Amino acid sequence: MRSRLLLVPAVCAAGLLALTGCVANDSSEAGGHAALTVDSGADACTVSANTVPAGNTRFTVTNSGDQVTEFYLLGDDGLRIAGEVENIGPGLSRDLVVSLPAGNYFTACKPGMVGSGVGKAAFTVTKADGAAAVSTDFGAQIDTANANYASYVKDQIGQLVTGTDAFVAAYLAGDDDTARSLYPTTRAHWERVETVAESFGDLDPKLDLREADLEEGQDWTGWHAIEKDLWPTDAEPGFVAYSPEKRQQLADQLVADTATLHTKVQDLSFTLAQQTNGAIGLLDEVARGKVTGEEEIWSHTDLWDFQANVDGAKVLYAGVRDILIEKDPKLVTTLDREFTDLQTLLDAQRVGDGFTLYTALSPAEIKALSDQVNALGEPLNKLTAALVL
Secondary structure: OOOOOOOEEOOOOOOOOOOOOOOOOOOOEEOOEEEEEEEEOOOOEEEOOOEEEOEEEEEEEEEOOOOOEEEEEEOOOOOOEEEEEEEEOOOOEEEEEEEEOOEEEEEEEOHHHOOOOEEEEEEEEEOOOOOOOOOOOHHHHHHHHHHHHHHHHHHHHHHHHHHHHHHHHHHHOOOHHHHHHHHHHHHHHHHHOHHHHOOOOOHHHHHHOOHHHOOOOOOOOOHHHHHHHHOHHHOOOOOOOOOHHHHHHHHHHHHHHHHHHHHHHHHEEOOHHHHHHHHHHHHHHHHHHHOOOOOOOOOOOHHHHHHHHHHHHHHHHHHHHHHHHHHOHHHHHHHHHHHHHHHHHHHOOEEOOEEOOHHHOOHHHHHHHHHHHHHHHHHHOOHHHHHHO
16 A cells, blocks of 8 residues: 555657558568567457567557557466557557567457457467577666566556446446456456556555545545445444445546546556566565455455465566576576465465455465465565666
8 A cells, every 4th residue: 555666757668669660571580580460350369470489579460440459469477568569540550579588478459458458369489599589688678678567557457447347337237246256356457566556646545445544534435445335244233335326426436546547557667676676565565465364354355466466576577587587596596486386375275267265264374375475575575686786
């Protein structure tokens, strides 16, 4: 709930993303790089090939739909953005040029530039002799990491907008079962970028304030105010369900504040220190509220939030990992291990597409999660100094 990132607006975030006009390409290697075409339609995202050798790759994205679109190259977690090109109008083409190491990725398009996108598909970059070398210029790597994280934040808040719309529609219709099912999955988009969202002054308490943190005379709005109404049996004795008028008021405010947040994140840029401190801050959020069960006091969906905070921290770490390998390879080994160990503990609590409710965890399971958060927190706290100083 406390601001950690001081953000500055930017006219654009360039990095290694080369955005040009219409260029005719085929899917063969040419001029020392792989050249692919992408057709972004209303409900499909068709890439001319799903495998390229490591090195420079150019995607020429053509919008065959009727909405402004964008194209994403995602990391192997399906969350981290390795490259993106946006604001492609109907009938237009733009290029995305990225320098890629070998690994697994995903491609996707986003007609309308909000929501989860369409046509998500696996994409592989292979090791190959004679492939163009991936840039080892630290300045270029940092610029790319900063630009890609800004794109990731916009993507997550864009998905928060559409998710909130669906959640609110169910809540106002009195379909509480659907609203309860959408509550933790929609909030995950907030939790993945929570330290950024918290930086916008009063938007954070409007959207995410817990009842226990209310000050005298303060209006209570946002997710947790609605959470209490959706899980009334876990509220205090005598709690009275909200009237339709109050539901409407809270729903309208949630949608409006989320839209404001979406507007504010469009012109963000980041420094390397802001990224690394953001990763540290997200793990602090886990330690302070999620692992203690204090965040979702009525729904008990704390592990959904826990996973989302860890997702966000891993995205930030993955974005700077190649730089850290050159600076402090031992720290990379430690962080890789501790992130893996924490994810193993979380995976053990998965139930279907979700998680065990916090109230179903044993004291031993809570302690194990808490101990592993601390085990990861110690080396993660060294990340900023290792990269910036």
